[in-house]
Amino acid sequence: xxxxxxxxxxxxxxxxxxxxxxxxxxxxxxxxxxxxxxxxxxxxxxxxxxxxxxxxxxxxxxxxxxxxxxxxxxxxxxxxxxxxxxxxxxxxxxxxxxxxxxxxxxxxxxxxxxxxxxxxxxxxxxxxxxxxxxxxxxxxxxxxxxxxxxxxxxxxxxxxxxxxxxxxxxxxxxxxxxxxxxxxxxxxxxxxxxxxxxxxxxxxxxxxxxxxxxxxxxxxxxxxxxxxxxxxxxxxxxxxxxxxxxxxxxxxxxxxxxxxxxxxxxxxxxxxxxxxxxxxxxxxxxxxxxxxxxxxxxxxxxxxxxxxxxxxxxxxxxxxxxxxxxx
Ligand code: PBG
Numbered sequence: 659x660x661x662x663x664x665x666x667x668x669x670x671x672x673x674x675x676x677x678x679x680x681x682x683x684x685x686x687x688x689x690x691x692x693x694x695x696x697x698x699x700x701x702x703x704x705x706x707x708x709x710x711x712x713x714x715x716x717x718x719x720x721x722x723x724x725x726x727x728x729x730x731x732x733x734x735x736x737x738x739x740x741x742x743x744x745x746x747x748x749x750x751x752x753x754x755x756x757x758x759x760x761x762x763x764x765x766x767x768x769x770x771x772x773x774x775x776x777x778x779x780x781x782x783x784x785x786x787x788x789x790x791x792x793x794x795x796x797x798x799x800x801x802x803x804x805x806x807x808x809x810x811x812x813x814x815x816x817x818x819x820x821x822x823x824x825x826x827x828x829x830x831x832x833x834x835x836x837x838x839x840x841x842x843x844x845x846x847x848x849x850x851x852x853x854x855x856x857x858x859x860x861x862x863x864x865x866x867x868x869x870x871x872x873x874x875x876x877x878x879x880x881x882x883x884x885x886x887x888x889x890x891x892x893x894x895x896x897x898x899x900x901x902x903x904x905x906x907x908x909x910x911x912x913x914x915x916x917x918x919x920x921x922x923x924x925x926x927x928x929x930x931x932x933x934x935x936x937x938x939x940x941x942x943x944x945x946x947x948x949x950x951x952x953x954x955x956x957x958x959x960x961x962x963x964x965x966x967x968x969x970x971x972x973x974x975x976x977x978x979x980x981x982x983x984x985x
Contacts, residue, residue, distance in 0.1 A: 676985075681961045685729035685979055689773060689926075690972035693864055694718055694759040695738040706860035707931055708938050710970055712738060715755075715762050722767050729976040732771040734820065734968060735759055738865055739781055745789060746781035750806040754781075757814035764815030773847065774811040776804055776821040776832070785862075785869040787823040787877060795877060797825050804828050805835035812841050820903070822849040824877040829897035847926060847966075848899035851887040851913055854878035857906045857932030864931065887913050888920045895921050901966065906930040908955065911962040918963030926966035927959050934970040949974075953984040 668678050693704070693712045700714035713721060725733065737756035739748035748754045756774055763772055778800065779787045788800030800823065808819040819836075821828050829848050836844055854875045862868040879886060891902045900923060904913045907927040918925050937955070941948035952971050959967050969975065978984045 679985075681957055683957065683960050683979060683985055685976040686731060687960070687964075687966050688730050688972040688976060689732040689734050689966060689968040690725055690730050691734045691736060691775075691928075691968055691970060692718065692721065693736050693738060694755055696740040696755050704860070704864040706863045706935055707970065708942065710864070710934070712864065715759050718759060718763070719766055722763060722770060725973055725976075726767065726770060728973045729980065730972045731769065732773060733763075734773045734775055735763075735816075736775050736865060737780055742781055742783045744783055746778035746803065748781040749776075749778050750803060750810050752810055752814070754810070757810055760811060760814040760816055771817050772815055773818040773820055774808075774816045776808045776811065776819050777823045778803065778807070779823075779867040779869070780865045784871070785867050786872075787874065788825055793872065795825075797827070797877075800825050801828055801831040805831040808832040808846075809835050809839055809841075812836060812839075812844050816844070818845045818847055820847040820849060822852060822905075824849070824852050824874075824879070827897070829894045829899045833898035845900035846898060847901035847903060848894040849905055849928075850891045850894040850899060850902045851904040851910075851917060852878050853881045853906065853910065855881065855906050855909075855930070855932070857909070857930045860931035860935045881909075884913065884916065888916060891917050891921050895923055899923065901926055903928060903966075903968075904964075906933060907959050907964075907967075907969075908933050911958060914959070914962040914964055924965040925963055926968060927962075927964045928968040929955065929959070929970070931970070937971075949978065949983065953978050957984055 695712045697714045698716050701717050702712050704710045735756050739755050777787050779785055786795050788795040811819055902921055903926040904910050905928040907929040914927050937951055940946045956975050
């Protein structure tokens with residue numbers, strides 16, 4: 659055969675394959691989501707997420723240390739309060755569970771970058787992401803509480819806040835309140851392109867945050883839509899979002915690629931609980947090779963254009979990077 663162009667030429671040997679690799683990954687892009695619960699001496703495994711745990715403030719340190727040792731320098735805190743009420747007051751209580759965890763983590767691990775999920779669903783008795791008016795979530799009334807939540811996180815030590823509620827105008831409300839209080843340099847990472855997804859199922863078990871009635875479709879996005887995601891992303895950038903997130907990751911990498919073209923801020927994506935649970939379950943059944951699937955999945959997220967990757971596998975991925983299994 660007289661073939662001048664042979665794509666296989668660049669695939670002979672690991673050295674050459676690495677030289678021409680288009681996607682390079684680094685542990686500084688990884689964020690580990692962690693669940694903190696009221697109480698003491700708690701390290702309880704989440705049944706629908708084997709290998710993931712709920713920690714109390716006094717036990718989380720061990721995990722945070724392991725993450726840092728592995729090379730993961732950022733965590734995202736989720737809180738599981740003892741009590742919930744209609745107004746989700748635990749979310750913005752200065753002695754709320756996330757606020758306590760932040761103060762402790764800041765003191766014990768000054769090198770760790772602390773991010774918080776800003777939402778009401780873990781704190782409301784009805785499990786919705788905002789204040790209710792009848793059976794509807796009241797957008798504008800919720801904004802004040804979200805901003806208050808973000809401010810209380812930052813006052814407790816958060817380095818970055820990440821609103822995940824999908825209310826209209828929440829980035830602007832949070833930015834304004836942080837600025838008024840002098841936190842002009844605290845970035846907002848917006849879950850801007852967040853779909854109403856069944857992939858959040860295991861998380862809702864973990865946090866006890868499933869809505870008591872109805873669903874989240876009046877605020878999270880319809881997964882048939884793509885242009886709407888660009889609209890959400892552009893709007894949040896205008897409101898002052900510093901980073902735009904697409905969530906979930908795996909079934910939404912088309913959106914990562916589009917958002918990367920549409921905005922000039924860094925793009926993040928979150929491999930959510932259901933993605934973790936699927937890989938874990940298939941691996942435990944012996945149907946797939948967990949390590950290889952985790953590397954391939956992570957690389958695909960970066961290849962699609964992500965700068966930042968939130969994943970329950972962060973610690974393992976950091977190790978695989980060191981071992982040269984992904985990179
Ligand atoms: C809070 C929030 C959720 C997740 C992140 N922030 C749950 C939801 O929207 O129902 C999901 C994370 C995961 O599934 O791992 N609103």
